């Protein structure tokens with residue numbers, strides 16, 4: 285009885301959107317989003333681990349409705365998934381960040397804006413006032429951090445997400461081979477890719493080259509190149525003391541992203557953190573990192589009781605979102621799924637991805653015999 289096929293059925297899954305995005309946008313943009321670190325084993329491990337989570341269906345039940353409402357930090361979100369922070373989002377498709385934030389507001393799902401977004405945080409807060417969260421890459425300079433947090437608070441963001449898992453810049457081989465740098469350096473490869481993807485190029489010309497607009501004001505002098513600036517911007521390892529300082533400065537919901545180690549979770553509880561996103565950055569930082577599924581499975585009872593547990597890395601279907609809830613994550617996020625949607629369909633891709641996830645969650649819950657996502661717990665796991 286599901287009637288949620290309110291999306292373009294030429295691309296009925298995130299996998300189909302990925303295939304189309306690969307054809308439609310330059311390879312350096314596709315590789316930037318798709319790529320992982322080193323040999324990309326971690327990225328594959330993430331996907332395989334979700335496939336391995338088995339759920340046992342229950343029948344002899346009425347499943348005419350399946351409620352997806354998920355309450356996080358006192359807000360009733362309409363669905364148990366949201367958009368992970370993705371830096372340089374408008375490179376995938378010009379206007380992608382504003383379109384995704386607007387679609388998230390309309391659908392009532394969380395949208396996390398990256399520090400390194402290419403749309404100003406103030407603009408995003410205007411279009412997504414009820415659902416916008418801000419992701420903080422912690423600046424080395426305390427005064428820069430304070431200024432940035434002041435702007436985030438003033439703009440009205442609903443939660444702050446501090447990313448812990450980039451103590452060092454990543455070596456992503458695809459980006460290196462593509463010569464991807466900002467501002468774009470027009471190598472023959474980049475020029476050829478732009479020429480052979482004219483719709484993307486024209487849109488990019490109209491909107492202007494993407495730039496890290498939230499943080500450019502903190503650049504010192506003309507001589508600091510952008511790549512160097514970004515490297516210097518971040519703290520090389522966010523310390524416990526710095527998180528304490530952030531806790532004092534930010535009185536709203538505070539989330540740590542990229543946590544996988546049990547003692548780090550205990551520290552989070554001690555520091556008065558409200559939630560965690562169990563994540564390995566989508567396999568983009570440490571190729572040996574455990575999958576998020578593994579870390580979720582091994583989460584202590586204390587962490588589950590005291591923290592709002594959320595997850596990302598490798599989630600591609602509504603069924604994965606239901607699996608995540610069975611493992612204890614009240615909210616799932618994805619980065620690549622949404623940006624493949626943008627690459628495949630332009631700004632229309634935002635609603636397409638949201639509606640695919642919504643439909644798949646609905647069908648999965650009903651097929652399992654579960655009347656609401658709130659009821660999904662470990663008892664549904666096989667074994």
Ligand SMILES: Cc1cc2nc3c(=O)[nH]c(=O)nc-3n(C[C@H](O)[C@H](O)[C@H](O)COP(=O)(O)O)c2cc1C
Nearest residue numbers: 317368369370371398447565566597598618619620
């Ligand atoms: C292209 C790209 C850029 C990203 N930029 C950021 C970022 O600026 N801040 C951050 O905390 N995480 C960033 N991430 C990680 C995502 O927030 C998220 O953890 C990851 O995408 C989840 O895995 P998935 O893409 O497999 O769904 C980025 C991921 C991608 C793919």
